Amino acid sequence: MRFMRDRRRARSLPACTASLLGDGGARKRVQFADTLGLSLADVKHFNTTDEPLVPHAVLSRHRRFQAPAPQTHAQPVLLPCFPEPADAQRRAREQRVALEKVHVTQFEVRGQVLTRTEDARALVFIRYTFNEWLSHVDAPAVRVPNGRFTFSVLVPPLWSASAVHFALGLRSAEGEFWDNNEGRNFSFRYGYGRPHAHALRDT
Structure with missing residues (x-):
């Protein structure tokens, strides 16, 4: 052709x-x-001192394919949904049992209870729930000097919308008494706050 x-x-x-x-x-x-x-x-x-000339298109393509920087995600922690306990002495006189202080970490709630009772064999316990009171557990508190008791509750890993509710009970020869935050219970919900333990103390 x-x-x-x-x-x-x-x-x-x-x-x-x-x-x-x-x-x-x-x-x-x-x-x-x-x-x-x-x-x-x-x-x-x-020369060894020469700066290499890299085309701009190559640099922009390299930046596009660079791996993203790792991101850190804060872990949710239990945060109190009630005001700091105040005037435990007065509340203990009125209702025989009162939450004096509480200390919470990601997987544990520890507290101190003040009592006013004449019964040396009085039993103090904490009633708590992880499922909005569909069921509950009663755990005994441990007696310490000066009419006080301490308790500890291990909290399993829960989803972020979960909560821990509890109230304090006292059984003695005089009857049964409660500190349940004036009927509202003491509650902790998962949220994003300070990563270290949160402490509430009596004023």
Whole structure:
């Protein structure tokens, strides 16, 4: 076909002059060229102090594929949903038992209870629930000096919408008495706050 005959083949540049003269001591040199006879390769010498020139397109592509920086996610902790217990002495006189202080970490609630009773065999306990009072557990508190008791409740890992509710009970020869935050119970819900333990103390 005609257009095939019109195509021209690319030619290599001629070898060096010494090769054309047939100098037996000279070695032939081959140089590649394009269709216009221009060299296909350039030789550039670099210094160790030279700064490399990276095209902007390459840099932008590199930034696009860089791995994202790891993100840290705060862990939810139990936060109190009741005001700080105040005037435990007065409340203990009125209702025989009162929450004096509470200390909470991510997986534990510990507290101190103040009592006013003449019964040396009085039993103090904490009633708590993890399922909004569908069921509950009664755990005895431990007697310590000066009419006080301490308790500890281990909290299992719960989903962020969960809560821990509890109330304090006293059983003695005089009857049964409660400190349930005036009927509202003492509650902790998961939220994002200070990562260390939260403490409430009697004023």
